[in-house]
Structures are given as structure tokens and as C-alpha cells.
Amino acid sequence: MASITTFLSRCAQANTLQVLRTSAVIGVCFHIAIARASFEFEQYMFPFLALASVLHISEILLSVILSRQGIAGAILQASLFWIGFSIGFLTSLLIYRLFLHRCRKFPGPLVAKFTRFYAVYLNAKDAQFYQELGRLHDRYGDYLRVGPREVSILDAAAIPIIYGPNTKCIKATWYAANGLDADEVSIGGIRDPAKYRLRRRAWDRGLSIKGKLYLPRVKAQTDILLQQLMNRAGQPMDISEWAMFYSFDVMGDVGFGNPFTNMATGREDPAIYAMHKNIWPLGMILTIPWFPLLVGAIPGAKAGLSEFYGVCTKTLEDKQKMFESDKEPTNVVAWLLKAIEEKDVSASPTHESLAGDTQGVILAGSDTTANTLSNALFLLTKHPEKQQRLRELLHAAVPEGYNAWDYTKGKNVTYIDDIINETLRLKPPIIQGLPHETPAEGIQIGDKYIPGHVNVSVPGTLIQRDSRWWKQPNGFIPERWTEKREEMGTANGPWIPFQLGMHSCAGKNLAYLTLRIALSAIVQNFEIPFAPGETGEKFDGNYLSSLMMTLRPLKLVFTPISSS
Numbered sequence: 347m348a349s350i351t352t353f354l355s356r357c358a359q360a361n362t363l364q365v366l367r368t369s370a371v372i373g374v375c376f377h378i379a380i381a382r383a384s385f386e387f388e389q390y391m392f393p394f395l396a397l398a399s400v401l402h403i404s405e406i407l408l409s410v411i412l413s414r415q416g417i418a419g420a421i422l423q424a425s426l427f428w429i430g431f432s433i434g435f436l437t438s439l440l441i442y443r444l445f446l447h448r449c450r451k452f453p454g455p456l457v458a459k460f461t462r463f464y465a466v467y468l469n470a471k472d473a474q475f476y477q478e479l480g481r482l483h484d485r486y487g488d489y490l491r492v493g494p495r496e497v498s499i500l501d502a503a504a505i506p507i508i509y510g511p512n513t514k515c516i517k518a519t520w521y522a523a524n525g526l527d528a529d530e531v532s533i534g535g536i537r538d539p540a541k542y543r544l545r546r547r548a549w550d551r552g553l554s555i556k557g558k559l560y561l562p563r564v565k566a567q568t569d570i571l572l573q574q575l576m577n578r579a580g581q582p583m584d585i586s587e588w589a590m591f592y593s594f595d596v597m598g599d600v601g602f603g604n605p606f607t608n609m610a611t612g613r614e615d616p617a618i619y620a621m622h623k624n625i626w627p628l629g630m631i632l633t634i635p636w637f638p639l640l641v642g643a644i645p646g647a648k649a650g651l652s653e654f655y656g657v658c659t660k661t662l663e664d665k666q667k668m669f670e671s672d673k674e675p676t677n678v679v680a681w682l683l684k685a686i687e688e689k690d691v692s693a694s695p696t697h698e699s700l701a702g703d704t705q706g707v708i709l710a711g712s713d714t715t716a717n718t719l720s721n722a723l724f725l726l727t728k729h730p731e732k733q734q735r736l737r738e739l740l741h742a743a744v745p746e747g748y749n750a751w752d753y754t755k756g757k758n759v760t761y762i763d764d765i766i767n768e769t770l771r772l773k774p775p776i777i778q779g780l781p782h783e784t785p786a787e788g789i790q791i792g793d794k795y796i797p798g799h800v801n802v803s804v805p806g807t808l809i810q811r812d813s814r815w816w817k818q819p820n821g822f823i824p825e826r827w828t829e830k831r832e833e834m835g836t837a838n839g840p841w842i843p844f845q846l847g848m849h850s851c852a853g854k855n856l857a858y859l860t861l862r863i864a865l866s867a868i869v870q871n872f873e874i875p876f877a878p879g880e881t882g883e884k885f886d887g888n889y890l891s892s893l894m895m896t897l898r899p900l901k902l903v904f905t906p907i908s909s910s
């Protein structure tokens with residue numbers, strides 16, 4: 347304290363240049379200290395900025411008290427310190443990141459090497475980061491530096507090393523957007539592999555195909571969808587919107603045991619509407635790993651999501667009150683509650699983590715399934731011969747019609763899965779490469795060495811359409827998954843819409859179940875052309891890439907088969 351006081355009183359007397367010089371040296375020293383630190387400084391950005399603000403204000407007050415200068419002069423004096431500090435800090439950071447950083451050998455745009463805000467700019471420019479990333483890869487090659495310590499990789503050999511079951515990489519800081527304590531966040535936010543594995547067991551128990559449990563509920567929601575399509579038969583319908591209504595209602599039912607009522611009302615539930623409105627800025631700020639932590643710590647910053655979080659919390663409280671431990675759970679959240687009741691090691695350890703998991707059920711399962719359904723219907727409409735083939739196969743497998751559809755009969759029509767897989771290849775709903783951090787010793791991918799503590803990612807959207815691994819990469823060819831598998835070399839194609847290894851999608855089986863039922867029901871009952879004036883071009887080429895894919899409207903007409 348005494349030394350700060352002395353320093354400040356000297357500052358008050360010294361001339362401007364001296365203050366700037368001294369503070370710049372402090373800025374450089376500070377940067378060197380954090381660059382050499384063994385912890386991730388970005389995790390502590392909020393405490394650092396809070397401390398800096400407190401110091402700044404204290405400095406002003408001390409200056410006023412000690413040097414008896416006016417408040418304006420004190421603010422000026424204190425600001426000089428921070429200006430000098432920032433100049434020193436940023437200059438040191440710039441030199442380090444451009445010339446000395448462990449990622450310096452990877453090519454990329456100059457600004458990207460210096461700051462991650464470049465990626466925010468690319469994201470914000472036209473909301474199509476995946477296209478910008480594709481252009482950058484074309485220009486700089488397969489190993490592209492997209493941030494100071496971020497490397498985007500277009501190499502199939504990288505996938506098992508980064509994401510596979512035996513990977514030594516861990517989830518990057520990006521995942522810790524909701525907090526650093528693994529016991530207080532949802533499963534998606536856990537970076538520690540051991541803790542993740544434990545928690546994942548409760549999810550796998552609740553989601554591993556409870557076919558007989560969930561099928562009737564998915565089917566009940568699908569019946570509502572069919573009825574609504576029937577009510578609007580022959581009229582243009584925006585399938586991007588209706589697929590969203592459907593999948594949120596399914597996830598509300600299967601996830602909570604409480605369907606939202608989107609389909610019944612024909613309107614998006616207000617809580618989901620508010621959440622969707624805010625997902626875009628959220629996706630943008632997530633680009634900077636430390637930014638969400640900072641924003642999250644500001645009271646009211648997540649207000650846009652509060653309505654959705656409120657619905658989840660209320661539902662969770664109701665479920666907790668009504669929970670009957672002697673009965674087998676009938677929805678995903680009830681399975682998570684059962685783990686708590688049984689004091690299982692996989693149980694969500696705190697109220698906060700359980701609340702996060704409850705939100706996660708809806709967030710992880712709804713948009714992803716909805717986008718896949720809309721995209722599959724778009725592709726089937728664009729390729730009516732594939733639509734007709736699916737219809738014929740369904741009629742052959744279930745001649746009595748959709749009402750007689752059951753899991754076994756549906757599963758036999760493998761062409762549905764071919765369509766789903768091909769849709770997920772062309773349009774994976776999670777567009778951007780998921781960042782994982784390399785271990786301290788780094789990783790070796792062929793002849794490329796990537797040093798430790800680098801955030802690496804493989805962008806699925808790009809690699810799944812790369813002609814080095816996929817024949818006719820932009821064609822919609824469901825047959826490549828079965829009868830043309832050999833001919834098209836499908837087995838060698840990198841395909842990661844659900845991720846790999848321990849972090850792979852926990853809800854994959856539920857997603858297939860829902861998509862199989864929805865596609866069967868729709869295609870067996872309706873012929874689907876584009877609505878008059880709709881070409882699907884805007885829908886196809888202009889989806890927004892944020893946290894998830896955000897689709898443009900797509901107008902289709904559903905003509906009942908019997909009257910067609």
C-alpha cells in the first residue's frame with residue numbers, strides 16, 4: 347500500500363512522459379508474466395478487469411487526497427497510467443503473437459494472428475462464418491491460424507486425434523462460457539475429462555434408446571404435426587418454422603414430460619422465441635473464449651435468455667416436487683433426478699448444474715433435430731425422385747400406412763437413415779468446428795506438429811464437402827451410405843455431425859428415432875413440392891452460422907397422397 351502511495355505521489359509530480367514510460371514498462375512486464383504463466387489467463391479476465399477498475403478508481407481518489415489536485419486532473423493522471431500500460435501491454439502482445447508465439451508457423455490473416463476479434467468480425471460481417479472460413483482455407487491451406495492460438499484444420503487424419511476416443515485433447519475454454527467450476531455447470535460445460543465421464547453416465551442412462559419409452563411420445567407429437575399439415579393441405583407452409591415447432595414440442599415431452607404447445611397454437615412459445623432471438627449475439631460473443639465469462643458476470647447481461655431459463659427452472663421445480671422414486675422415469679430430466687435420488691456418482695452435483703442440464707436437454711436436442719428435418723425435407727423436395735423412392739420403400743415396408751409404423755418396421759427402411767446421414771453430411775446443424783485444446787506436449791498429425799495449449803478444430807461443414815474425401819461432394823446421394831458405399835468410397839469420408847469419442851452426442855439415438863418417424867409420417871402421407879415462387883435457393887445457400895445453424899424460411903406445399 348505504501349509503495350502504491352509513493353508511486354502515485356511521484357506520478358502526480360512527474361511529467362506526462364515519465365508516467366507513460368513507467369506504465370508502459372509495467373504493461374510489458376505484466377504481459378510477459380501472463381504469457382509465461384502456467385494457467386490460462388483468459389479464464390481470469392473478469393477478476394482482472396474488476397481489479398483494474400478498482401485500482402483505477404482508488405488511484406484517482408488517492409491522487410485527489412495526496413496531491414490535492416482537482417478531480418479532473420486526478421482522472422487525467424490515472425488515465426495516463428492506463429494508457430501507458432495498455433500501449434506497453436498491447437505492443438508486447440503484438441510482437442509476441444506475430445513473431446514468437448508457438449502458433450507462428452501456421453499461416454493465416456495477419457489480424458487473426460493478433461486478435462480473436464477478427465473472427466468476431468467475420469462472424470458479424472454477413473453471419474456466414476463457415477463461408478469465410480472456407481475462403482480462408484482456400485487461400486492459406488489446410489492448417490489455418492484463425493486466432494492467436496486457434497488453428498482450424500481441414501485434414502481427415504486430425505479427427506481421431508482431436509476428437510476420437512483416445513484423444514489427449516480436452517474441451518477448449520470456449521466450453522466454460524457458463525462458469526469454470528465443473529460442479530456448477532451443465533454437462534456441455536465440463537472440461538475435465540474424468541468429471542465429464544462421470545456425469546455423462548446419467549445422461550446415457552436417460553437417453554440410450556429408451557425406444558419403447560419414448561417412441562409413443564414422439565409418435566404422439568408426430569400425429570399432431572400430421573394433423574396440422576393436413577389442416578393446411580395444399581397451402582404454402584414455412585417448414586423451417588414448423589420443424590422447429592415440432593422438435594421443441596418433442597423435446598419438451600421427451601425431455602421434461604411437458605410438451606411446449608408450439609404446434610397446437612401454430613406459434614413459437616414466447617420463451618423459445620426470446621431464446622432464439624438471443625442465440626445469434628450469444629454465438630458471436632462465444633467466438634472470444636473469455637468474453638462470455640465476462641459478459642455472464644455482468645448482472646442482466648443474459649436477460650434475453652432469462653424467460654427460457656425461467657421456464658426450465660419452473661419445470662424442474664415441478665418435476666422435483668412430483669418425483670416418484672419408485673417408478674421408472676419417463677423423461678430425460680426424470681432420469682437425471684433419479685441419479686440424484688440414488689446418490690449416484692453420475693448425478694448433477696449442485697442445483698446450478700442440474701438447472702444447466704435441464705436447459706441443455708432442450709438446447710442440445712431441439713434446434714439440431716429441427717434443422718435436420720427441414721434440411722432433409724428441402725433436399726427431398728429438390729430431388730423428387732428420391733422422395734418418391736422413399737415413399738415406395740415405406741409403402742412396401744408398412745403397407746397399412748403410417749399408423750401401423752413401429753420402430754422395427756421403420757428401422758428396416760434403411761433408406762431413411764441414408765437420407766438422414768446424407769443431410770447431416772451436407773448440412774451439419776453444428777456448423778463450426780468444435781474447439782479442443784491440445785495437451786501440453788502437443789499433438790502430431792502426419793508430418794504436422796501442433797504445440798501444446800492450442801485450440802484446434804475441424805470444421806465439419808467444410809470437411810464433409812471436401813472432394814479429397816467425398817465423390818460428388820455437393821450432390822445429394824443418399825445411396826452412397828449403402829448400395830453405392832464401395833463405389834463412392836464412403837467409409838473413408840470424414841463425417842462428424844455428432845462428434846466422436848466421449849463427447850459425441852448423447853442424444854444421437856433419440857435424434858434418429860425422431861427424424862425417422864417424422865420423415866416416414868410426412869413422406870408416406872404427403873407429396874411435397876416447393877410452394878409457387880419458392881426455389882429453395884435462399885434457404886439452401888444463406889443459412890446463418892451462429893452457435894447453431896439458423897435457417898431461412900422455406901415454403902413447401904403438403905398435398906395429401908390420397909387426394910393427389
Ligand code: HEM
Pocket residue numbers: 533534535549553706707708710711712714715718774775776780842843844845849850851852853854856857
Ligand atoms: C440431428 C440432431 C443432433 C445433432 C446433429 C447433434 C450434434 C451434437 C454434437 C456435435 C455434439 C457435441 C457437442 C460438443 O462437443 O460441443 C452433441 C452433444 C450432445 N448432444 Fe446432440 N445432436 C443432435 C441431437 C440431440 C438430441 C435430440 C439430444 C437430446 C437431448 C442431444 C443431446 C446432446 C447432449 C446431452 C450432448 C452432450 C453435450 C456435451 O458433451 O457437450 N443431441 N450433439
